[in-house]
Amino acid sequence: MTSNPLRKLIFDEKIRSVWIQALVIGLFAFLVYTVSQTTAYNLEKRGIGTGFEFLHMSAGYDISFSLIDFTSKDTHLKAYFVGVLNTLLVSISGIFLATILGFLVGVIRLSSNWLFRNIAYVYVEFTRNVPVLLQIILWYSILIHLPKVKQAVQFLEFFYLTNRGLYSPSPIFLQGFGFVLWSFIFALVFTFFLKRYLKKKQETTGKQYPIFYINSAIIIFTPILMFYIMGMPIEFSHPVIKGFNFQGGMVLRPEFMGMLLGLSIYTAAFISETVRSGIMAVSKGQREASQALGLKNNFIMRLIIIPQALRVIIPPLTSQYLNLTKKLIIRNSNRLFRFSSWLWWYFFKSNW
Amino acid sequence: MSSAVINNPLLRSKTGIWLKKNLFSSWLNTFITLVSIYFIWQVGSFFLSWAIFDADFLVNFRGEVILDRTYCSKNIEPGLHGACWAIIDARFYQFMYGFYPAEEVWRVNLTFLLLPLALIGIFFDKLPYRKFFIYFTFIFPFIAYYLLYGGPTLSQVGTNKWGGLLVTLFLGVTGIGLAFPLSILLALGRRSQMPIISSMCVIFIEFIRGVPLITLLFTANVMLPLFLPDGISPDNLLRALVAVTLFQSAYMAEAIRGGLQAIPRGQVEAARSMGLTYWQSTRKIILPQALRISIPPIVNTSIGLFKDTSLVLIIGLFDLLGIGRAALADMSWIKLYYEVYVFVSLVFFIFCFAMSRYSLYLEKKLKTDNSQ
Numbered sequence: 001m002t003s004n005p006l007r008k009l010i011f012d013e014k015i016r017s018v019w020i021q022a023l024v025i026g027l028f029a030f031l032v033y034t035v036s037q038t039t040a041y042n043l044e045k046r047g048i049g050t051g052f053e054f055l056h057m058s059a060g061y062d063i064s065f066s067l068i069d070f071t072s073k074d075t076h077l078k079a080y081f082v083g084v085l086n087t088l089l090v091s092i093s094g095i096f097l098a099t100i101l102g103f104l105v106g107v108i109r110l111s112s113n114w115l116f117r118n119i120a121y122v123y124v125e126f127t128r129n130v131p132v133l134l135q136i137i138l139w140y141s142i143l144i145h146l147p148k149v150k151q152a153v154q155f156l157e158f159f160y161l162t163n164r165g166l167y168s169p170s171p172i173f174l175q176g177f178g179f180v181l182w183s184f185i186f187a188l189v190f191t192f193f194l195k196r197y198l199k200k201k202q203e204t205t206g207k208q209y210p211i212f213y214i215n216s217a218i219i220i221f222t223p224i225l226m227f228y229i230m231g232m233p234i235e236f237s238h239p240v241i242k243g244f245n246f247q248g249g250m251v252l253r254p255e256f257m258g259m260l261l262g263l264s265i266y267t268a269a270f271i272s273e274t275v276r277s278g279i280m281a282v283s284k285g286q287r288e289a290s291q292a293l294g295l296k297n298n299f300i301m302r303l304i305i306i307p308q309a310l311r312v313i314i315p316p317l318t319s320q321y322l323n324l325t326k327k328l329i330i331r332n333s334n335r336l337f338r339f340s341s342w343l344w345w346y347f348f349k350s351n352w
Numbered sequence: 353m354s355s356a357v358i359n360n361p362l363l364r365s366k367t368g369i370w371l372k373k374n375l376f377s378s379w380l381n382t383f384i385t386l387v388s389i390y391f392i393w394q395v396g397s398f399f400l401s402w403a404i405f406d407a408d409f410l411v412n413f414r415g416e417v418i419l420d421r422t423y424c425s426k427n428i429e430p431g432l433h434g435a436c437w438a439i440i441d442a443r444f445y446q447f448m449y450g451f452y453p454a455e456e457v458w459r460v461n462l463t464f465l466l467l468p469l470a471l472i473g474i475f476f477d478k479l480p481y482r483k484f485f486i487y488f489t490f491i492f493p494f495i496a497y498y499l500l501y502g503g504p505t506l507s508q509v510g511t512n513k514w515g516g517l518l519v520t521l522f523l524g525v526t527g528i529g530l531a532f533p534l535s536i537l538l539a540l541g542r543r544s545q546m547p548i549i550s551s552m553c554v555i556f557i558e559f560i561r562g563v564p565l566i567t568l569l570f571t572a573n574v575m576l577p578l579f580l581p582d583g584i585s586p587d588n589l590l591r592a593l594v595a596v597t598l599f600q601s602a603y604m605a606e607a608i609r610g611g612l613q614a615i616p617r618g619q620v621e622a623a624r625s626m627g628l629t630y631w632q633s634t635r636k637i638i639l640p641q642a643l644r645i646s647i648p649p650i651v652n653t654s655i656g657l658f659k660d661t662s663l664v665l666i667i668g669l670f671d672l673l674g675i676g677r678a679a680l681a682d683m684s685w686i687k688l689y690y691e692v693y694v695f696v697s698l699v700f701f702i703f704c705f706a707m708s709r710y711s712l713y714l715e716k717k718l719k720t721d722n723s724q
Contacts, residue, residue: 129705131659131663138690141693
């Protein structure tokens, strides 16, 4: 070992890491300093102010779809809030749709039927390998070229499909509907405790109860019973053509539906792949062992395969959910639902 | 089983057994097969008649050459619904090269031809004379820059003239190529023993991964000119390239980190006890093994990036999709949405599908290699 301090500076790992890190910090600080200096200079030269005062100024634009009241005179802050709400709405409904479709397709891809399995395969490959922006635009252009309001496609009696969106009846909740909701929540809580009680009883006595059927019956029938007791406290407002547009009911705009369809069909393809790999990750021996124990087919699925598959599926599934939410920003966040706004802006900029 | 069934030569043939096993194994399966056939027939006949049998390619049903949308069969006869592919033909040049000057277009064609030569050496490790292909890979960026942008003896073509597949491929290939070395540094930094360096890498990676690509594109587009001193103002394409590279490097770094973590600790310790320095052991022992494992996830993130390059349309660049939108804005071809979108989708599909097949092939190969 040499005691030359200069050699130590290079060859002693501890000392070396100290000066390397000091150097990195120094460089980084220098970079931040110069960049912030030039930025400040550039901003001043171009007369751009900084700060968050703009949040309290009036927004000056409309948002065509909003869950809370919003006019163009409201502040940017409120517009931003509307955007966040809209993002949440689309992401939650998109996650819901994508999960259902994804699990369905994932299971179909494991079907023993060659043809059925390959239809799902073609779907997955075609949606996975095409940009989601393109798919959203494609859905959007299909939706806005549906028939006009006058020639609306009517289905299921009260639903109308037009180029202005899907018109459907909207429910109006009358007094007493709260009780129905409360009875539903009560039924949920009750079944939770009932399940625990019956499980315990099964463990001590060995007698099996059809827990699933009992609980589903309770959850379904309690609110229905309450609904009739309260005298059916719900009415529907049906969309009716008046003049050039529909009156009453509610409408899902093509912007909303295009976004939802594009995103959830795209994400479902990825979810189906995670579901498939999750189920395939459960080793074959697990199924054979449970068959050898004499378990019925649906018990094998419910008690053996699915719990193990879910452990593999859930981590990538959550990252798919995050991806879906991040992709949502494809629409300029605070002008969400003015899908084409940036496209138009872009066409006006280009002069052909 | 009756003897008639057993002796039936059709059922005993290989095809017969396959059909029985895969399509008609039970009543339910037979039903599903029939429903599937009906579904395929419906969708397939609809799509094929639209895209091929009833479609106009260059001439309409009267035999006239299609010059604009009014010549399309579906715009002459209300009963006809076939696609009108003439728009793709009319705009093909722009779909490929954007607004690149026609007399200089051989330069782009040459670059497109050289690109597979530059990539083939990376993709297939059993290639004869692979070394020379790899050398070519390293000089290819300079050749491509010289050919596309111009320089001595070649006239300069500004990036604002680039478009279509050229921009899509440029952003995809260059973004991935530049992100690769950066991501190796980030992955190594993240696993470094030095707390400040590793935390800086973690913050960078997690920050980029937590932000959508569009936000980065917007930020790069608006903020980059502000960050740089007077006189240096990168053009739109370069700004997008910066955003794409940073984005991709964060995702690739995570893929490579996975590979690094899969290397047993003994490898590092053995290398260090042989007296190799950190960089020697990393370069000769750790990275070759780690990169081999992490190629499939790298290819997967690259597919994602290649698809996401379509987002540059938002900051006003004409990539493949942007050119498609521009073609639709032209009054003489307006309203031929599906033709344009289906064509653009097909081009993206071909590239991404090829990449995903390649990644599958690699995964299979790695599996067999490891089990030896």
